[in-house]
Amino acid sequence: MKxxxxxxxxxxIALGSGGARGFCHxxxxxxxxxxxxxxxxxxxxxxxxxxxxxxxxxxxxREVAEASERVNDWTVFDVDILGFRxxxxxxxxxxxxxxxxxxxxxxxxxxxxxPMAVIATDLKSKSLYTFKSGEVWRGVRASMSIPGVFxxxxxxGMVLVDGGVLRRMPIQEARDLxxxxxxxxxxxGAPFNDINPASFIQILDLSITMxxxxxxQLEYKQADLVIVPDMGSRSQFSFKNNREAIAAGRKxxxxxxxxxxxxxxx
Numbered sequence: 001m002k003x004x005x006x007x008x009x010x011x012x013i014a015l016g017s018g019g020a021r022g023f024c025h026x027x028x029x030x031x032x033x034x035x036x037x038x039x040x041x042x043x044x045x046x047x048x049x050x051x052x053x054x055x056x057x058x059x060x061x062r063e064v065a066e067a068s069e070r071v072n073d074w075t076v077f078d079v080d081i082l083g084f085r086x087x088x089x090x091x092x093x094x095x096x097x098x099x100x101x102x103x104x105x106x107x108x109x110x111x112x113x114x115p116m117a118v119i120a121t122d123l124k125s126k127s128l129y130t131f132k133s134g135e136v137w138r139g140v141r142a143s144m145s146i147p148g149v150f151x152x153x154x155x156x157g158m159v160l161v162d163g164g165v166l167r168r169m170p171i172q173e174a175r176d177l178x179x180x181x182x183x184x185x186x187x188x189g190a191p192f193n194d195i196n197p198a199s200f201i202q203i204l205d206l207s208i209t210m211x212x213x214x215x216x217q218l219e220y221k222q223a224d225l226v227i228v229p230d231m232g233s234r235s236q237f238s239f240k241n242n243r244e245a246i247a248a249g250r251k252x253x254x255x256x257x258x259x260x261x262x263x264x265x266x
Contacts, residue, residue: 008038008264008265009180009181009264009265010038010040010041010178010179010180010181011037011038011039011040011041011179011180011181011182011183011264012039012040012041012043012174012175012177012178012179012180012181012182012183013029013039013041013042013043013052013055013174013182013183013184013185014042014043014044014048014169014170014171014173014174014182014183014184014185014223015028015042015043015044015045015047015048015049015051015052015169015170015184015185015187016044016045016046016048016164016168016169016170016184016185016186016187016188016216017045017046017047017048017162017163017164017168017169017187017188017212018046018047018048018186018187018188018236019046019047019146019187019235019236019237020047020234020235020236020237020238020239020242020245021047021187021188021229021231021234021235021236021245022046022047022048022050022051022187022236022245023047023068023242023245023246023249024185024187024229024231024245024246024248024249024252025044025047025048025051025052025185025187025249026051026061026064026068026246026249027229027246027247027248027249027250027251027252027253028185028227028229028249028250028252028253029051029055029061029249030065030246030249030250030253031249031250031253031254031257032253032260033061035257035261037260037261037264038264039055039114040114040115040178040179041114041115041116041174041177041178041179042055042056042114042115042116042174043116043117043118043119043170043171043173043174043177044116044118044119044140044143044170045118045119045143045162045163045164045167045168045169045170046143046144046146046162046163046164047144047187048169048170048185048187049118049119049139049140049143049144049163050100050140050143050144051064052116052118053100053104053116053118053136053137053139054103054104055114055116056107056109056112056113056114056115056116056136057103057104057105057107057112057113057136058112058113058114059103059104063103064103065243065246067099067102067103068242068246069242069243070099071096071099071239071242072239072240073238073239073240074095075095075099075239076091076093076095076096076239077091077149091149091150091151092150092151093141093144093145093150093151097137097140097141100137100140101137104136104137104140106135106137107135107136108133108134108135108136109131109132109133109134109135109136109139110132110133110134112136115177115178116136116177117130117131117132117170117173117174117176117177118130118131118139118140118142118143118163118170119131119143119163119167119170119173120139120142120143120145120153120160120161120162120163121160121161121162121163121164121165121166122158122159122160123152123158123159123160123161124157124158124159125158127166128163128166128167129142129158129160130170130173130176131143138153141153142160142161143162143163145160145161145162146161146162146164146208147161147162147165149204149237150162164208164212166215167215167219168186168188168212168216168219169184169185169186169216169219169223169226171184171219171222171223172222175222181224181263181264182222182223182224182225183223183224183225183226183227183263184219184223184225184226184227185226185227185228185229185249186216186220186226186227186228187229187231187236187245188208188209188212188216188236189209189228189229189230189231190209190213191206191209191210191213192206192209192232192233201237201238202235204237205235205236205237208236209236224263225256225259225260225263227252227253227256228252229245229248229249229252230248230251230252231244231245231248
């Protein structure tokens with residue numbers, strides 16, 4: 001009697017938006033890889049798109065973590081005051097993309113080792129746009145374009161900004177790529193209380209988190225498991241001590257390991 005080998009379920013990882021808090025995704029991926037958890041597809045939004053791209057091209061997480069130590073506010077916020085009114089964003093994002101391209105190169109989304117997709121929001125059609133082809137860095141650049149902070153990406157008749165405007169975590173996109181099991185990572189989590197919104201950054205920070213919270217709770221129901229690293233009141237706009245966010249991601253993933261192993265049947 002011939003035994004029929006049961007086909008393994010495909011695992012998708014959906015990495016959500018979160019700015020500087022999104023470095024936690026690196027820690028989560030490190031733990032998954034160290035424990036031989038398969039990553040069959042990966043999707044990302046905003047900062048999650050940046051890490052998803054690195055995963056998809058096969059970049060070692062050690063190198064990605066080391067690169068994160070070179071990221072600071074100056075790297076990210078390359079402000080262009082003179083061009084602000086015409087460009088629609090304070091920062092060009094060129095410095096951050098130069099560093100990112102040193103990791104992912106000119107790899108194409110459709111040619112990645114691991115199938116991937118990243119989401120952005122098209123302001124013209126008022127709908128999500130999913131990057132399924134083209135250079136990895138280009139899709140990531142559009143996905144992380146926080147409105148008013150980074151210049152939007154204008155191409156093919158679209159004005160593309162941060163995917164998190166409409167959806168915090170690209171869970172459905174992981175399903176569309178064939179994932180049977182979707183593990184999502186929410187770097188933002190619930191709005192935190194211990195904040196005194198006295199500055200522009202603090203007000204923007206808390207507002208973005210609050211605006212996305214109601215829809216995020218609905219998104220949670222679409223995933224098989226949601227990992228929410230605890231980073232307290234860490235600002236998504238403060239790019240310093242990035243190792244702390246990575247450590248928070250590691251801790252959350254380690255705590256979730258029993259559930260993950262049960263999900264994948266191990």
